[in-house]
Structures are given as structure tokens and as C-alpha cells.
Amino acid sequence: MEKVCGMNERVRKLRRQSLDTPPTLSIERALLMTEAYQKYQGKVSVPRLRALAFKHLMENKTVVINDGELIVGERGPVPQAAPTYPELCCHTLEDFDVIDKREKISFAVSDETRDVQRDVIIPYWQGKSIRDLIFDQMTPLWKDCYEAGIFTEFMEQRSPGHTVCDDKIYRCGMLDFKRDIAEAIAAIDPARDADAYDRREELAAMDIVCDALIAFAERYAALAEELAEAEPDERRRAELRKIAEVCRYVPAHAPRDFHEALQMYFFVHLGVITELNTWDSFCPGHLDQHLDPFYRKGLEDGTLTRESAMELLECFWIKFNNQPAPPKVGITLKESATYTDFCNINIGGIRPDGSDGVTEMSYLLLDVIRDMRLLQPSTNVQVSRKNPDRFVLAAAEVIREGMGFPSVFNCDMVVEELLRQGKSIVDARCGGTSGCVEVGAFGKEAYILTGYFNMVKVLEITLHGGTDPETGKKIGADTPPAAELRSMEELLAAFRTQIEHFIDVDIAGNNIIEMLYARYMPAPFLSVVTDDCIKNGRDYNNGGARYNSRYIQFVGLGSITDCLSALSLHVFENKTFTLEELNKILSANFEGYEKERLTLLNKTPKYGNDDDRADRFIQDTFEIIYNAVNGRPTPTGGTYRIEMLPTTCHVYFGSVIGATPDGRRAHDTLSEGISPVQGADRRGPTAVIRSAAKIDQVRTGGTLLNQKFSPSVLAGERGLGALKDLIRAYFKLDGHHIQFNVVSADTLRDAQRRPEKYGDLIVRVAGYSDYFNNLTPELQNEIISRTEQEEF
Amino acid sequence: MPDAAALVTNIQKYSIHDGPGIRSTVFLKGCPLGCLWCHNPENRSYHVQLTRKPEKCIGCLSCLAACPSGALAAGDSAPLRDEARCTGCGACAEACPALAIERLGRRMTAAEAFAEVLRDAPFYGAEGGVTLSGGEPLSFPDFTLELLRLARREHIHTCVDTCGCVPWENMERAAEICELFLYDIKHLDSREHIKYTGADNALILENLRRLARITKSIWLRVPVVPGINDAPEHVRRIGELAGELGLSRVHLLPYHAIARGKYAALGLEYALPDVPEPPSAQMEGLCDILTQLGLDARTGG
Numbered sequence A: 001m002e003k004v005c006g007m008n009e010r011v012r013k014l015r016r017q018s019l020d021t022p023p024t025l026s027i028e029r030a031l032l033m034t035e036a037y038q039k040y041q042g043k044v045s046v047p048r049l050r051a052l053a054f055k056h057l058m059e060n061k062t063v064v065i066n067d068g069e070l071i072v073g074e075r076g077p078v079p080q081a082a083p084t085y086p087e088l089c090c091h092t093l094e095d096f097d098v099i100d101k102r103e104k105i106s107f108a109v110s111d112e113t114r115d116v117q118r119d120v121i122i123p124y125w126q127g128k129s130i131r132d133l134i135f136d137q138m139t140p141l142w143k144d145c146y147e148a149g150i151f152t153e154f155m156e157q158r159s160p161g162h163t164v165c166d167d168k169i170y171r172c173g174m175l176d177f178k179r180d181i182a183e184a185i186a187a188i189d190p191a192r193d194a195d196a197y198d199r200r201e202e203l204a205a206m207d208i209v210c211d212a213l214i215a216f217a218e219r220y221a222a223l224a225e226e227l228a229e230a231e232p233d234e235r236r237r238a239e240l241r242k243i244a245e246v247c248r249y250v251p252a253h254a255p256r257d258f259h260e261a262l263q264m265y266f267f268v269h270l271g272v273i274t275e276l277n278t279w280d281s282f283c284p285g286h287l288d289q290h291l292d293p294f295y296r297k298g299l300e301d302g303t304l305t306r307e308s309a310m311e312l313l314e315c316f317w318i319k320f321n322n323q324p325a326p327p328k329v330g331i332t333l334k335e336s337a338t339y340t341d342f343c344n345i346n347i348g349g350i351r352p353d354g355s356d357g358v359t360e361m362s363y364l365l366l367d368v369i370r371d372m373r374l375l376q377p378s379t380n381v382q383v384s385r386k387n388p389d390r391f392v393l394a395a396a397e398v399i400r401e402g403m404g405f406p407s408v409f410n411c412d413m414v415v416e417e418l419l420r421q422g423k424s425i426v427d428a429r430c431g432g433t434s435g436c437v438e439v440g441a442f443g444k445e446a447y448i449l450t451g452y453f454n455m456v457k458v459l460e461i462t463l464h465g466g467t468d469p470e471t472g473k474k475i476g477a478d479t480p481p482a483a484e485l486r487s488m489e490e491l492l493a494a495f496r497t498q499i500e501h502f503i504d505v506d507i508a509g510n511n512i513i514e515m516l517y518a519r520y521m522p523a524p525f526l527s528v529v530t531d532d533c534i535k536n537g538r539d540y541n542n543g544g545a546r547y548n549s550r551y552i553q554f555v556g557l558g559s560i561t562d563c564l565s566a567l568s569l570h571v572f573e574n575k576t577f578t579l580e581e582l583n584k585i586l587s588a589n590f591e592g593y594e595k596e597r598l599t600l601l602n603k604t605p606k607y608g609n610d611d612d613r614a615d616r617f618i619q620d621t622f623e624i625i626y627n628a629v630n631g632r633p634t635p636t637g638g639t640y641r642i643e644m645l646p647t648t649c650h651v652y653f654g655s656v657i658g659a660t661p662d663g664r665r666a667h668d669t670l671s672e673g674i675s676p677v678q679g680a681d682r683r684g685p686t687a688v689i690r691s692a693a694k695i696d697q698v699r700t701g702g703t704l705l706n707q708k709f710s711p712s713v714l715a716g717e718r719g720l721g722a723l724k725d726l727i728r729a730y731f732k733l734d735g736h737h738i739q740f741n742v743v744s745a746d747t748l749r750d751a752q753r754r755p756e757k758y759g760d761l762i763v764r765v766a767g768y769s770d771y772f773n774n775l776t777p778e779l780q781n782e783i784i785s786r787t788e789q790e791e792f
Numbered sequence B: 001m002p003d004a005a006a007l008v009t010n011i012q013k014y015s016i017h018d019g020p021g022i023r024s025t026v027f028l029k030g031c032p033l034g035c036l037w038c039h040n041p042e043n044r045s046y047h048v049q050l051t052r053k054p055e056k057c058i059g060c061l062s063c064l065a066a067c068p069s070g071a072l073a074a075g076d077s078a079p080l081r082d083e084a085r086c087t088g089c090g091a092c093a094e095a096c097p098a099l100a101i102e103r104l105g106r107r108m109t110a111a112e113a114f115a116e117v118l119r120d121a122p123f124y125g126a127e128g129g130v131t132l133s134g135g136e137p138l139s140f141p142d143f144t145l146e147l148l149r150l151a152r153r154e155h156i157h158t159c160v161d162t163c164g165c166v167p168w169e170n171m172e173r174a175a176e177i178c179e180l181f182l183y184d185i186k187h188l189d190s191r192e193h194i195k196y197t198g199a200d201n202a203l204i205l206e207n208l209r210r211l212a213r214i215t216k217s218i219w220l221r222v223p224v225v226p227g228i229n230d231a232p233e234h235v236r237r238i239g240e241l242a243g244e245l246g247l248s249r250v251h252l253l254p255y256h257a258i259a260r261g262k263y264a265a266l267g268l269e270y271a272l273p274d275v276p277e278p279p280s281a282q283m284e285g286l287c288d289i290l291t292q293l294g295l296d297a298r299t300g301g
Helices: A009-020 A028-040 A046-060 A093-101 A111-125 A130-137 A140-148 A174-186 A196-230 A234-249 A258-275 A287-301 A306-321 A330-335 A360-372 A389-400 A411-420 A425-430 A455-462 A488-520 A524-528 A557-573 A579-587 A594-602 A612-629 A649-655 A685-692 A716-732 A745-753 A777-785 B062-066 B091-095 B110-119 B141-153 B168-175 B190-197 B202-214 B232-245 B260-266 B280-292
Strands: A024-026 A081-083 A344-348 A378-383 A407-410 A432-434 A438-440 A445-454 A547-555 A639-643 A706-709 A737-742 A762-764 A769-771 B005-015 B023-028 B049-052 B101-104 B106-109 B129-133 B157-162 B180-184 B218-224 B249-254 B296-299
Touching: A009 A306, A024 A093, A028 A046, A028 A081, A028 A111, A046 A196, A046 A258, A046 A524, A093 A111, A130 A488, A140 A488, A174 A196, A174 A524, A196 A234, A196 A258, A196 A524, A234 A258, A258 A287, A258 A306, A258 A524, A287 A306, A287 A344, A287 A360, A306 A360, A330 A649, A344 A360, A344 A389, A344 A432, A360 A378, A360 A389, A378 A389, A378 A411, A378 A432, A378 A716, A389 A716, A389 A737, A407 A411, A407 A716, A411 A425, A411 A432, A411 A438, A438 A445, A445 A455, A445 A488, A445 A649, A455 A488, A455 A547, A455 A557, A455 A649, A488 A547, A488 A557, A488 A612, A547 A649, A557 A579, A557 A594, A557 A612, A612 A639, A612 A685, A649 A777, A685 A706, A685 A716, A685 B005, A716 A737, A737 A762, A745 A777, B005 B110, B005 B141, B023 B110, B023 B141, B023 B157, B049 B260, B062 B091, B091 B101, B106 B110, B110 B141, B129 B141, B141 B157, B141 B168, B168 B202, B180 B202, B202 B218, B202 B232, B218 B232, B218 B280, B232 B249, B232 B280, B249 B280, B280 B296
Parallel strands: A024 A081, A344 A378, A378 A407, A445 A547, A547 A639, A706 A737, B023 B129, B129 B157, B157 B180, B180 B218, B218 B249, B249 B296
Antiparallel strands: A407 A737, A432 A438, A762 A769, B005 B023, B005 B106, B049 B101
């Protein structure tokens, strides 16, 4: 199964270590954080408290250099060790048991760790964590909605992040940032600036964290020297000395060469993901564009070859795979059941001046992806109409390998989406996509995902006049009962009212959560590397960035469209049954109503077939959610917008909904992203694309379209060329993103039966890839049931 | 003829093996040949057909209620059809929620079919376009020519997949408009051809010679059926014919048995004796023979 191409012995060994080490939970960070809070809390301002805590971490956390590695630094004390963040979420001992014992996405918890949690962490943090503050602040209605599965909340266990590094860290070191900070402090007018105190404290905090990261690197330098002393092998000794030299130079200064550039990024990465457990960790963004100058320089001055650059890149890749996403519990686990931490590297695209951004480094990165076959980092190609076909074909060849990497984005559309939001043209071009599919102005924007929103659940409640039939609780707005909804227009109006009602509840909660982070959980380190936090003297979590967006991610667009199509045809047009009769059929979960179920399933126009009778409802739904959310202000000066992606939330959201008018049985999964309902698309990939392109995607911050191909469709040059044309056509139609699973359903079924044979089978889930064996059976079945585009 | 109509069984999108690029293939119903290995048996008859998949039937009897001719009666597992009474109107298929009965063939005008083809125009790119297949598109010259004309007007590349067993006049008219022919050659021996396809190959070969005098934009396509036409010598002769006519491209299409299920659903007998699918090594060997003749030979569509 496993294809090993260009990896050398060193890389192979490090990769094996990364793959074979079981994930563990590390209590070290929690302990250090607690020590810092015990020492400083109440004595200094909150930003300074966070900065001093960061400093304490950087000065005391374990430093480790794995045997043979060239790029150094771990978040935990060893590879695959994930820390906890008790200031955000203080796990109970029961949580630890679950995390330790659960079948999927588990982390080994040692007895010692458990003891520390019981004796030190829980006594200090219980009732004080952000999660506690959030649930304390939420209204009973918010809690009812949350428990009913109307929406999820990203920030109840993980901090805002959702952002990406731009090119500044290749131009400036921490010492340069310190100079900028000093200038910003000097510019404060304490007599006239009402925010002078807040600004100064924030900037002082930023100054502390710059020093802390330098100190962290110095510790790595010292360790490398120490190891070099004891190293018998001459070659390795030289490597360790080189590592020491690199770590003494970056991150204090801007990198001078390729090796330093990679190490620079990784220190910054560790800074961000150690400061807080930012959702969507952190990401180097346009890595090929950032590295290309260093690569060319290295080739010119003879310090680098293609092979040595490849080796460094592969060592760099493994560092990402060593960092599993911090352990999640409860609904947060359900909506994102994966070890992947969503660092998503952008390849290709365009340059800040608008010209073709593809370089030899882009092709090198594609080779790295194909070699490494690792879950992390995720990768995508940014395809512009300006990029050569060679680039798209090279990406298609990697896609054909079947790992779901790289996903494919419409770079020109991404720029247009950012421009629509008010970004400058250069900031838009420097932007890209991160996490799963989300657009952002890299290095200049806080674009925070707040949580998923369950449109189909809202329709279910609409069909019951505001009551959730699963619990009997009235949590919706007052809209007419089913008997009084006499036309599709009336039904859509009621649906709109319910959407607006639940969005209000969701946003009211989000607004409080946003302020809790702004007040109590600033992120001075992330602020240093995000424009214009230094200039504004304001934190990333408090609107300090140049641009600030908050997203609500809508789930189940395909399902809702098919439901509305079925209601329109069978209830209001053909009058096959009344709405009340339909409700009865649904509440019976189709028991005794097989004919009706099949009628709804098979005799209804469905989304994904380029059938306007169905697709008009995706447009209706889009307008309803767009108008309910887009443009609303947030308390720290941001703007709400919409996105359409699910991670694994379509499984969870389906589990809280009874049978639906599209013929779906109770608690079955929903459709994901903007993909059709699994199996509903029967007219091939072009029909799916035509349907998806009817959504006005430019008004979103990202949509996600999954396609599953049987490997034979992509065989040969013909298959590859057709895939390229398919991608180009979707993007010509203003599609945002498309990704491919290239694996047959038969293979997946076999993998379910004999998991031991398929240990390294990687599949595309939603905005990420995962090992098939890591997925829950529900998710495995969902992927199997997606329509497989066959050979014709 | 703008309102020329024909029975269409399917307009297949993202068709990547019926000519260059991404294409939409329009399948017309009705064929003068009856090849035993035919993998589109639904396109042989010139009439609407109803397929039956009794294993899907849930016994709701919606079809009985819908049938205007009283051609259906309740049966043990699924309703029974009285073929004498059935007019093929398709009301039963329309009514069946379980997709146990499906109607094959929808009468469409060329304009209606083209509207469907045009929807996928963004995908055709520089190479792709529309392919007419079947069945035999040149058995329906009015429809086919009109669709070709409509496509040319929109600058959509045109292709006809033909068995060649049609009046020369039909082919000649198509050659004025169509940009590429996929021309099937089943067997060069007349008796063998009659045995396996039910028709003589004289007209087919004569039409090919005449067509090749008008255009060289012809890809020969040979279904390779083991034991029937896969002898290296036979393939060589086809290659020599191509060379003689000045044609450069030949596609060898390996026989596959996946259409067997279709025969059962149509109530047809699968008359081809049990033949294996040709192994890829054999296909490569046959391809090499053609390549050595200086031809651009490929396996698959």
C-alpha cells in the first residue's frame, strides 16, 4: 500500500516515529500555566498576565531534539504529546477517562497526569476557565438551543485563531518587532488618549512575548550544543552545531537562508499554538511564495540543492504531524472528531502584484506532499486563471494518489470574495484559504469561526410551529402550525422567521463570548505577528487586527434543498399529502410508510443534478441565511458573515433530527458542505458543479464541495486532463473550492471489514483528510454512501 | 428540420471516452446491428422499453392504478405485464416510487436535446463537445443533423459515433457538418460479421471508404472480443485498412461483461457465450501491432 518515493533514510525514520508514536496527553503546560497564574494573577493587568504566563512556559517547558531531525521544536515534551489549556477548559477526571479510553481520537492519560489534574489543576481552575464563564453567562434559551443541536460553539474549548502567517516573519525578527512595539509605546499620548493604559499594557505584553520566544530558541540552541558535545557521529555533530547556530539567529532576527526560514516559521508556529489552543492552529500560508527567494538564493550561492531543500522541507512537514489537535470533549469533539489541527498550506496562486505565483518551489512542495503521505499539514492548491496548466496537472497527479490532498481553490474567486469584504487589493492577493476552506487576509485579519448552524433542524422546528419534536420543548419563534401553512411561500416565510430567531440567539451568545476573550484571554504573541495589532496597541482577540470577521458556518445545504423541493412538489403542488400527514409520516420515521418514503426519496427533484426545480431552493435558502447574518456588527468591531463547511458536524447535526421530507431516516447524517445529499446526485460531476455554481459563492467566506471518483475515471492522461478541465470549468463558474476522494466504495467497504489491512488509507472527509480507521463508523458510512462518479 | 425528434435514452455528461475532452454524449434509441456483446442493449430497439427490477418492488401496486391499458396484474413478487396490452406509455414507471420499473427512451426534439448539451458548455474547453451515439445516430439523420448544426452554431465540437450500417446519403450529409467520426469496425470477415452482429459488413466498409475520401477526421474503434475478433492477424488487417484509407487513429476497446445486468432488466437473453475480458497484456500486444504499422493506437475510448 505505502508508496515511498524520494524520502531519504533520515526522513523515513522521523516519519515512522511520527506515525508510530501514540498520542498522549501532557500535563506540563497546565502545570506551568497554573504556576504562572498563581504567581501573577491579580497583580498585573490581564495582557501582562498572559504574557508572563507565556514567558513562564517558554522558559520552562521541556525542550527536545529528536534523533536526526533538522528542524526543531515540539508543542509537547515529546512528539504526539498534546498539552491541555485549563484556562480555557478545565477537564474533569471523567473527561480524562473518556479521552484516554475512547475508541477513536484518544490520548493516553497516565496516572501521574490524572493525579496532577485532580490535585493541582482542578482545584485552581474549576469555575474559572473560559468554558465555565461561557456556560455561566449563556441564557437558558441559548443552552436549550445548544443542547438541541441548533448550533455549536467553537470557543467553549478552543480559542479564536483561524488565521495565517504572512511574509513578515521572513522580513522581521522578534527584535524588529520589539522596535516597532517600542515606537508604538512612545507614540501613546497618555494625556489625551483615553485608551492609553490599555494600549500600553497590551504593548508591554507584546514586548514580553517577543523576548520569551527568543529565550525559547536560545534553550534549543543550548540543547543542540549540549547534544553536539556528546555526539560521537561527526556528521550529526555538525548538524547539531548548525541547529544551534540557526536557533541563536532566528527568531531574534529575520532568517538569512532556507533552513533559517523554515525554523523561523516553526518557532512562530509553536509560539501561537502554545500561547493558546487556537482553532485551526496556525499556518505558513503561501509557503512556496515565501520560500522561493531563499530557495533560489541557496541554489545560486551553492548552499542548497534541490535534494537538500527537499530534505529540510520533509523534516519541516513531520514537525506538523507531530502536533495532534489538543484533546476535545463533548460537542466540540462531535463537530471536529480528528487529530488534524487544520494547518492548511497554500500552494500556487498569485503574487501581491497580481502575477502568476507558481514557482519551482510550488512543484517541490507537491513532490513533498506525495512523498510524505501525512495527515498534517493539510495542503491545497490555489488555482488562478493565470497559473499554467502544468501546475493544475501536477496537482491532479497528486490528487489521483487518493489521499484527498491537495484540495483545490479558485484563487481569483478568493481575491474577489476578500475584495467584496472590503480588503485592499494587495491584502486580498496576499490572502488565501485556511482551516478547511475559509478565506482570510493572511497576517492581517482575525477571521474567527464561531460555530456550525443546523439549518435542517430549524426546518424541522418550523414544521412544528416552533417546537422541537425531539424534546417537545418550544425553543423557536411563534410561527403558524403545520395545518396553517398553506403555500410554499408561507412555509418559506415561517422558515425565515425561525432562522432569524435562532441566529439572534446564536449571535447574542457569540457577542458575550467574544467579549470574554477580549477581556480575559488576550493573545499578545498572536498579536505581534498580526497587522495592525502593534500599531493599534490592541490585542488580536480584541479587534486589534486590520480586518475582523466572524463566521457562522451553515451545515446541510443539500439536505435542506431536497427537503424544500419535496415539500414544494408533494405537499403544495401535487398534494400527495398534507403537511400534517407528512409530519405524521416523519414522526413515525417512515415505519409503515415505505411507499411515501420512496416517493420522497426517488420522485423528487434533487440538488446536484442541475435541475432548476430543486436548485431554486438552494438559492432561496442562501438568501435567507445570508440576509440573517451578513454585515451584522460584532462587539469588538468585526463583521458577521457566512460560510458553508461541516468538518464532521453533519454527522452530529443529523443525529439530533428526526426523519426529514427528503426521505432521510431519523438521525441519519446530513449532507456536507455544499455537496449534494449522499447518493442524490445521479447525473455526474458536471451536473453537481452546475448546481453548486448556482449558489452566489462570492458572498460567502468559503464553501466546500466534495466529489468522489472511482480511480478508473482519473486513469491515464485523458483522466488527468479531464479532471483539470473540470476544475477549470467550476472555477470559471465562480466556484470557491472542490476536493476529491479517489477511492472506490468497494475498497472502503473492504477497509471497514479488515481495518488492519488499511492502516495507512487516507480519505477526504470534509475540509481535511484523515485515516479511514480514525473515523467513526457513521462517518465511514457517510463517505461510502457519497455518489461515486464512475467511468462512462 | 428544426422539430426533428428521436428517442433519447440518456444524455451522458462528463463523458471522457467518446471523443476528445469532456463531452456530453446523446444516446439515441435504435440500431441496425445486433452485436452479441453490445453494452448498450437498451439502445437496440427503436421503441420505448420498460425495464423491470422486481427485487426493488415493494408491492404498493401504484403501477396497476396508473396503467391506462390494464396491462398489469398483481403477481407473486412484482406485478406482471401483459406485453400485448402494454403500449409503452410509461405511466407505470412514472408512478413507481421504488424505481422498480424504469422507462427507457424519451422522445426529444434536437433543440430539446441540445438545450441539455448546452448546459455543460463551460466544461467542454478547447477539446470537448457533443457526441451522438446510440444506437445508431445516423439512422435518425434529421435529428442528428439538426443537433450537429445547433452545436456548430454555438462553436461546440461535434462528434458522431457510428456503426456505419446506414444509407450512404445519411453519412454524406453528416460529413458536411460533423467534425469527428468514431467509426466502429467489428469484423472484416463478412460471414463472421453476420454471425455476431446480424448484418453484413459490406455497406459498413463501403461507407467507410467513401467517408475517408471526404474527411480524415475518423477514429476507428474496435471492440476486442476474445475468441471472436481478437486474433492478431485480424487486428493487423484492420490496421492495414486504416493505413490504406489514410486514417491514423485506432482505438481498441476491451470487451467487458458489465452490461449483463441490463439484459436481465430488459428481459433479453445474453446470447454471447462466456468469454473472458481480454487481459491488459493482450490489449497492449494488439496495440503494439497497430503502432508498428505507424498508427496512433490506444486502448480504451
